[in-house]
Amino acid sequence: xxxxxxxxxxxxxxxxxxxxxxxxxxxxxxxxxxxxxxxxxxxxxxxxxxxxxxxxxxxxxxxxxxxxxxxxxxxxxxxxxxxxxxxxxxxxxxxxxxxxxxxxxxxxxxxxxxxxxxxxxxxxxxxxxxxxxxxxxxxxxxxxxxxxxxxxxxxxxxxxxxxxxxxxxxxxxxxxxxxxxxxxxxxxxxxxxxxxxxxxxxxxxxxxxxxxxxxxxxxxxxxxxxxxxxxxxxxxxxxxxxxxxxxxxxxxxxxxxxxxxxxxxxxxxxxxxxxxxxxxxxxxxxxxxxxxxxxxxxxxxxxxxxxxxxxxxxxxxxxxxxxxxxxxxxxxxxxxxxxxxxxxxxxxxxxxxxxxxxxxxxxxxxxxxxxxxxxxxxxxxxxxxxxxxxxxxxxxxxxxxxxxxxxxxxxxxxxxxxxxxxxxxxxxxxxxxxxxxxxxxxxxxxxxxxxxxxxxxxxxxxxxxxxxxxxxxxxxxxxxxxxxxxxxxxxxxxxxxxxxxxxxxxxxxxxxxxxxxxxxxxxxxxxxxxxxxxxxxxxxxxxxxxxxxxxxxxxxxxxxxxxxxxxxxxxxxxxxxxxxxxxxxxxxxxxxxxxxxxxxxxxxxxxxxxxxxxxxxxxxxxxxxxxxxxxxxxxxxxxxxxxxxxxxxxxxxxxxxxxxxxxxxxxxxxxxxxxxxxxxxxxxxxxxxxxxxxxxxxxxxxxxxxxxxxxxxxxxxxxxxxxxxxxxxxxxxxxx
Numbered sequence: 081x082x083x084x085x086x087x088x089x090x091x092x093x094x095x096x097x098x099x100x101x102x103x104x105x106x107x108x109x110x111x112x113x114x115x116x117x118x119x120x121x122x123x124x125x126x127x128x129x130x131x132x133x134x135x136x137x138x139x140x141x142x143x144x145x146x147x148x149x150x151x152x153x154x155x156x157x158x159x160x161x162x163x164x165x166x167x168x169x170x171x172x173x174x175x176x177x178x179x180x181x182x183x184x185x186x187x188x189x190x191x192x193x194x195x196x197x198x199x200x201x202x203x204x205x206x207x208x209x210x211x212x213x214x215x216x217x218x219x220x221x222x223x224x225x226x227x228x229x230x231x232x233x234x235x236x237x238x239x240x241x242x243x244x245x246x247x248x249x250x251x252x253x254x255x256x257x258x259x260x261x262x263x264x265x266x267x268x269x270x271x272x273x274x275x276x277x278x279x280x281x282x283x284x285x286x287x288x289x290x291x292x293x294x295x296x297x298x299x300x301x302x303x304x305x306x307x308x309x310x311x312x313x314x315x316x317x318x319x320x321x322x323x324x325x326x327x328x329x330x331x332x333x334x335x336x337x338x339x340x341x342x343x344x345x346x347x348x349x350x351x352x353x354x355x356x357x358x359x360x361x362x363x364x365x366x367x368x369x370x371x372x373x374x375x376x377x378x379x380x381x382x383x384x385x386x387x388x389x390x391x392x393x394x395x396x397x398x399x400x401x402x403x404x405x406x407x408x409x410x411x412x413x414x415x416x417x418x419x420x421x422x423x424x425x426x427x428x429x430x431x432x433x434x435x436x437x438x439x440x441x442x443x444x445x446x447x448x449x450x451x452x453x454x455x456x457x458x459x460x461x462x463x464x465x466x467x468x469x470x471x472x473x474x475x476x477x478x479x480x481x482x483x484x485x486x487x488x489x490x491x492x493x494x495x496x497x498x499x500x501x502x503x504x505x506x507x508x509x510x511x512x513x514x515x516x517x518x519x520x521x522x523x524x525x526x527x528x529x530x531x532x533x534x535x536x537x538x539x540x541x542x543x544x545x546x547x548x549x550x551x552x553x554x555x556x557x558x559x560x561x562x563x564x565x566x567x568x569x570x571x572x573x574x575x576x577x578x579x580x581x582x583x584x585x586x587x588x589x590x591x592x593x594x595x596x597x598x599x600x601x602x603x604x605x606x607x608x609x610x611x612x613x614x615x616x617x618x619x620x621x622x623x624x625x626x627x628x629x630x631x632x633x634x635x636x637x638x639x640x641x642x643x644x645x646x647x648x649x650x651x652x653x654x655x656x657x658x659x660x661x662x663x664x665x666x667x668x669x670x671x672x673x674x675x676x677x678x679x680x681x682x683x684x685x686x687x688x689x690x691x692x693x694x695x696x697x698x699x700x701x702x703x704x705x706x707x708x709x710x711x712x713x714x715x716x717x718x719x720x721x722x723x724x725x726x727x728x729x730x731x732x733x734x735x736x737x738x739x740x741x742x743x744x745x746x747x748x749x750x751x752x753x754x755x756x757x758x759x760x761x762x763x764x765x766x767x768x769x770x771x772x773x774x775x776x777x778x779x780x781x782x783x784x785x786x787x788x789x790x791x792x793x794x795x796x797x798x799x800x801x802x803x804x805x806x807x808x809x810x811x812x813x814x815x816x
Contacts, residue, residue: 085307088113091170092306093163095119095156095210096180098134101229101276104295105177105302106138110147112303115170118142119152119162125183156180157201159209163217173214175225175306178207178251188242196243203247208254215267224267225306228255232273232318235327248273252316259314268313270305273327274298275320297322330362341548404512404551409720409752410474412507415465417527420500421446423588424453427460430585431618432575439631446499453497455636456621459489459614462525462537464589465505474509486613487520488540490559492638494758495534504528508751510538511558514551518544522558524751531709533756557750559762561642561680564665569656573623574671577611579650585615610646616653616677617641620668623655624683628664634686637662641681645670653677662687704734704775705757708744711809712755715748723753726809728802731764735771746809766802769795779810 092109096102098120110116118138122131135151142149150169154161156178166173182202184195207228218224233241234248251271258269276295301319304310316327335352338344349356428443431454435444442450505527513520523539538559578584582595590612593600601609621639629635647653652671657664662685668678715722726748734742745760747753770778774793777783785807788794796803 082309084112085303085309086113087175087303087307090114090174091117091166091172092175092177093117093119093166093173093210093214094177094179095162095206097138097177098122099138101274101295101298102177102179103138104276104299105179106149107141108296108299108303109175109306110142110149111145114148114175116142116147116149117152117162117166117169118149119154119156119180121155121180122153123182155202156206156210159206159211159213162210163213166214167217172221173217174221174223176211176214177227177229177302177306178210179227179229180206181229183241184243185240186243187240191243199243200247200250203244204250204254207251211254211258215262218262218267219265222266223308224262224265225310226255226258226262226267226269227302227305228252228269228271230255230271230273230316232275235273235316235318256314263313268305268311270312270315270317272298272301272305273316273318275318293320328364330359330364332357332359332362404549407474407509408511409723410509411752412465412474415461415505415507416502417461417464417505418502419461421451423460424457424497424499426584427457427588427618428454430581430588431456431615431622432577432581433622439626442631451499452633453499454618454622455493455497455625455633456491456614456618456639457497458491458493458527458535459537459617460588461503461505461527462491462507462535463539463614465507465525465527466523466539467590485542485544486539486643487542488538488559488561488640488642489614489617490536490538490540490638490640492536492758492761493534493636494536494756495529495532496633497534498529501529503534510751511555512551513553513555513558514547514549515542515553516547518542519546519549519551522555524557526754526756531713536756536761556762559640561640562663562665562682563680564656564667565658565660567658570659571627571657572654573627573657574652574654575619575623576652577619577647577649581615581649582609582611583649585612585618590614606646608648611649611651613643613646616643616647616668619653620655620666620678620681621683624657624664624666624685627657628659628683629685636683637686638684639682641666641678643677644679645675645677647677702734702736702742702772704732704744704772705742707776707779708732708746708755708757711746715746715753715755720752722748722809723751726805728765728799728805729760729763730802730806731760731767732775733767733769734775735769738771741772746806748809764798766796766798766800768803769797 087109090109090113092106092114094102094106094109094116097106097118102120106116106118118135120135120138122134123129130153132151132153135153139149139151148170150165152162152165154165156162163173180202182199184191184199186192186195211226214224214226228251230252231244231248232238233245234252237245255269255271258267262269276293276298298319301317301324305312305315318325318327333355335355337348337352425444425446428440433440433443433454435441442448442452443454445451505525508524510522510524512522519542521541521543523541525537525539527534527537540558586592586595592612594606595609595612598608601607617639620641621636625631625633625636647670651673653668654671655666655668657666664683664685666678666681666683667676668681669676729749730746732744732746733740734744742757743759744755744757745764746755747760749765770788770793774783774788778785778788778794783793785794785803789796
């Protein structure tokens with residue numbers, strides 16, 4: 081027989097320990113060597129009043145038997161105080177028994193707001209607050225045992241206890257999540273649903289049963305669950321009268337009631353109802369991953385069906401709900417991203433920069449005279465603006481983003497990134513496409529430093545299983561990939577990732593467990609965690625920057641990439657590059673397997689003719705800049721209205737002293753419209769070329785536009801008729 085379970089050196093906090101179950105736990109732990117904090121507010125069963133006598137009596141009992149105990153009289157709503165009292169008395173906390181509770185029994189129709197709120201404050205919120213206060217202490221010492229006290233009323237329901245039942249089942253959900261999060265720190269959390277004679281159960285049990293169901297018949301289970309030899313975690317146990325039983329969730333095999341490309345109907349549910357509710361050969365899922373695996377198998381089964389296309393007049397099914405008319409053009413809340421030199425350095429390390437290469441020092445050392453950001457650091461604040469959950473609040477936008485894949489990425493820089501500062505990003509749903517097997521969401525993100533537009537990102541996100549809503553399949557707003565030339569590459573760079581590459585890159589802000597947790601990766605069908613796609617982008621882009629731009633960040637303009645297959649940390653990336661003018665075509669493959677990780681990609685470098693020289697005027701010297709900047713500010717306020725009215729993109733090439741000096745784009749076609757410095761992203765409908773002086777004369781009405789066109793002062797390419805729409809724009813939005 082194994083040795084007795086001892087708790088010498090352990091410190092236990094028991095809430096609601098002035099009587100009943102809590103008292104039994106406190107006495108049992110102390111008897112086996114634990115130091116015990118006996119917490120009890122001393123109120124009645126409805127939560128009224130306060131007294132120290134209940135806790136004091138239990139402490140006296142323990143000390144009389146030679147045990148160590150102190151009393152605490154705080155409410156569990158003051159969780160920090162309870163834990164601090166434990167630390168003050170014994171220096172640590174190893175075990176927490178959340179036992180405190182009150183009753184406010186009423187039939188559902190008679191429950192008042194007060195009856196509901198106080199039950200949740202004591203049972204659910206109280207357990208949360210005390211546990212949260214203890215959590216980091218347990219994490220730091222790599223040991224913790226937590227008990228949540230649920231109830232049969234919470235599991236099965238009970239007349240007159242709707243408030244109590246809801247709180248008690250909530251404790252089970254809390255315990256299950258703590259079990260998941262605490263596992264790697266040796267913190268176990270289990271839940272008990274005890275039946276014992278106490279002042280709470282006397283309201284629902286006859287007197288003879290109250291006497292028979294002794295609290296001492298529950299305490300042994302609690303002690304075992306809290307001992308270091310016990311590895312049980314996330315368990316739920318009914319216990320009472322000397323009997324213990326473990327409960328588990330059970331799920332029927334169910335039925336797939338949807339067919340590929342067919343509408344899912346309630347009649348189909350009715351037809352399969354008996355099968356849905358049949359528990360023969362039922363399963364017992366233990367964690368959320370098993371649910372995701374099951375649903376993934378269902379989706380694969382549906383997608384593999386060989387059925388005819390949708391009948392005329394029937395829309396395709398979708399497990400998501402989307403209304404493109406409501407979504408497209410919607411903006412997420414403006415997002416602020418503040419950073420120091422640390423973040424650019426961490427990002428550079430995350431995408432493979434190393435001090436082994438002296439040329440990398442300017443990206444890794446803040447004391448370098450040339451210290452600067454890698455251009456692709458621009459994806460970090462843009463991505464941060466999208467992953468705070470705000471997309472789920474967009475009207476008509478209901479996708480399951482656990483099924484989302486990052487398909488493509490476009491980045492355009494207008495200025496080198498500052499090495500520190502506060503940026504703001506504005507995300508717009510540019511378009512939503514129906515690809516049949518999924519939905520493709522185009523997200524445009526503009527990032528500003530003060531009033532200066534630094535960069536533009538377009539994220540292409542594919543949501544598996546969300547297609548079939550009858551939407552369009554392509555978009556003019558999408559930044560397209562370009563196939564590589566059909567000839568040997570002009571340059572090839574081979575670069576090995578480390579086994580910790582994903583662990584390092586995620587510190588830049590992408591915390592998806594797919595890239596660090598083997599268990600989570602397995603749910604996605606991967607043998608181990610995969611590298612972030614944007615990390616692979618960083619490797620490829622810096623290869624181009626080094627080979628074709630000598631690591632001069634001012635020469636970097638745009639990058640477009642399609643993610644083809646995943647990369648595992650530790651694999652070697654081989655970037656192949658072709659130079660055609662200012663465009664560098666790229667594709668990256670995994671050397672060990674030959675699989676392409678990046679395809680259809682390119683990096684555009686700044687044209688040498690657009691590089692400023694000492695003799696050429698800077699953009700800030702142009703009078704026209706003031707007009708475009710003011711126009712941009714005003715258009716931003718009423719963009720959606722103008723986009724509907726104008727639906728065109730105008731590019732302006734401004735000259736100074738007969739030399740090309742700066743380009744401005746008035747985009748009143750995409751998103752909610754904007755004015756930005758630089759060429760049009762994609763194809764401009766109309767392109768104007770004019771000198772800075774003549775542009776100002778046009779705005780001020782000193783030159784007639786038609787006369788300027790005829791005399792050659794104003795050159796126009798593309799759709800000339802659209803230029804007529806600019807008159808109204810200049811009159812209303814270009815006046816200083």
